[in-house]
Amino acid sequence: MRSQTKQGGEGSVPLYMELFKLRQLKASLLCLLQLVFCIVLLLFPTFSFYVQNVTILYLHLYVIFAGCDASVLLDSTPGNPAEKENIANNPSLRGFEVIDEAKAELEAQCPQTVSCADIIAFAARDSAYKVGDINYKVPSGRRNGWVSHEDEPTQNLPPPFFDAKQLEENFARKGFSLDEMVTLFGAHSIGVSHCSSFSKYLYTFNATHPQDPSMDPKFARDLKAKCPPQLSSGNGGDPTVPLDVLTPNKLDNKYYKDLMNHHGLLTSDQTLLSSPATVGIVRYHARNDAA
Numbered sequence: 001m002r003s004q005t006k007q008g009g010e011g012s013v014p015l016y017m018e019l020f021k022l023r024q025l026k027a028s029l030l031c032l033l034q035l036v037f038c039i040v041l042l043l044f045p046t047f048s049f050y051v052q053n054v055t056i057l058y059l060h061l062y063v064i065f066a067g068c069d070a071s072v073l074l075d076s077t078p079g080n081p082a083e084k085e086n087i088a089n090n091p092s093l094r095g096f097e098v099i100d101e102a103k104a105e106l107e108a109q110c111p112q113t114v115s116c117a118d119i120i121a122f123a124a125r126d127s128a129y130k131v132g133d134i135n136y137k138v139p140s141g142r143r144n145g146w147v148s149h150e151d152e153p154t155q156n157l158p159p160p161f162f163d164a165k166q167l168e169e170n171f172a173r174k175g176f177s178l179d180e181m182v183t184l185f186g187a188h189s190i191g192v193s194h195c196s197s198f199s200k201y202l203y204t205f206n207a208t209h210p211q212d213p214s215m216d217p218k219f220a221r222d223l224k225a226k227c228p229p230q231l232s233s234g235n236g237g238d239p240t241v242p243l244d245v246l247t248p249n250k251l252d253n254k255y256y257k258d259l260m261n262h263h264g265l266l267t268s269d270q271t272l273l274s275s276p277a278t279v280g281i282v283r284y285h286a287r288n289d290a291a
């Protein structure tokens with residue numbers, strides 16, 4: 001996106017408003033949209049429909065974590081690599097061209113009125129409806145940011161190896177409660193992760209256990225078949241596997257059932273079941289099919 005296409009709308013919705021909105025929705029799976037980890041690559045080659053929707057959900061989530069100002073859409077300028085280029089985002093965060101297209105159409109019909117930050121929020125709402133039948137209202141008025149630094153995501157996004165305590169601290173800095181945090185993790189009900197984000201737990205866990213003993217052995221075996229050790233260390237690329245093995249293309253509560261089955265893909269997923277502070281919330285969502 002060229003920076004001159006970025007114009008703020010009227011008024012402004014700061015991050016705390018976004019959080020307030022989330023708070024009101026905390027019981028709903030909808031909030032699940034709001035979490036992205038660096039490792040998530042949104043790749044459903046056979047379902048272009050899903051590619052767009054899932055991609056946009058994660059884009060929105062990322063944007064919320066990074067300040068709700070759509071600065072991730074900005075391209076690098078000489079001497080200043082942008083957020084887009086951070087290892088957490090490139091090549092995982094995608095869908096920029098969808099926002100660019102929507103912005104171009106809006107500018108043609110109604111110049112300088114709808115910000116890109118709003119477009120991302122609206123597109124995420126529509127995507128949630130398409131992949132999860134979830135409907136929610138989105139206020140408008142976010143303003144676009146003009147500043148984008150490559151190192152910003154590293155300071156904000158929780159990495160996939162965080163345990164529950166570290167996650168709690170990270171989310172608390174953004175004003176989220178434990179309850180909200182676990183709900184937001186439900187965004188992992190869709191999307192995929194690169195093997196490199198978890199292959200350590202399959203092959204080089206520690207000196208006594210090459211494989212993480214907390215992982216279901218059969219699940220680990222399946223993952224190893226999809227993520228051979230040589231692939232994660234270079235040639236052959238870095239394949240992806242679904243974050244939610246039960247219903248990878250539907251935004252629902254099956255992610256929590258995965259955790260109950262010890263089929264959480266990332267440390268930061270499975271830790272929600274092993275931590276006493278969050279296990280009750282995981283159980284609640286796993287039981288509550290209508291959530």
Ligand SMILES: *[C@@H]1O[C@H](CO)[C@@H](O)[C@H](O)[C@H]1NC(C)=O
Nearest residue numbers: 205206207208209212213214
């Ligand atoms: C490896 O991890 C297991 C399980 O967490 C633990 O019991 C064991 O002590 C660890 N071994 C080493 C050498 O750290």
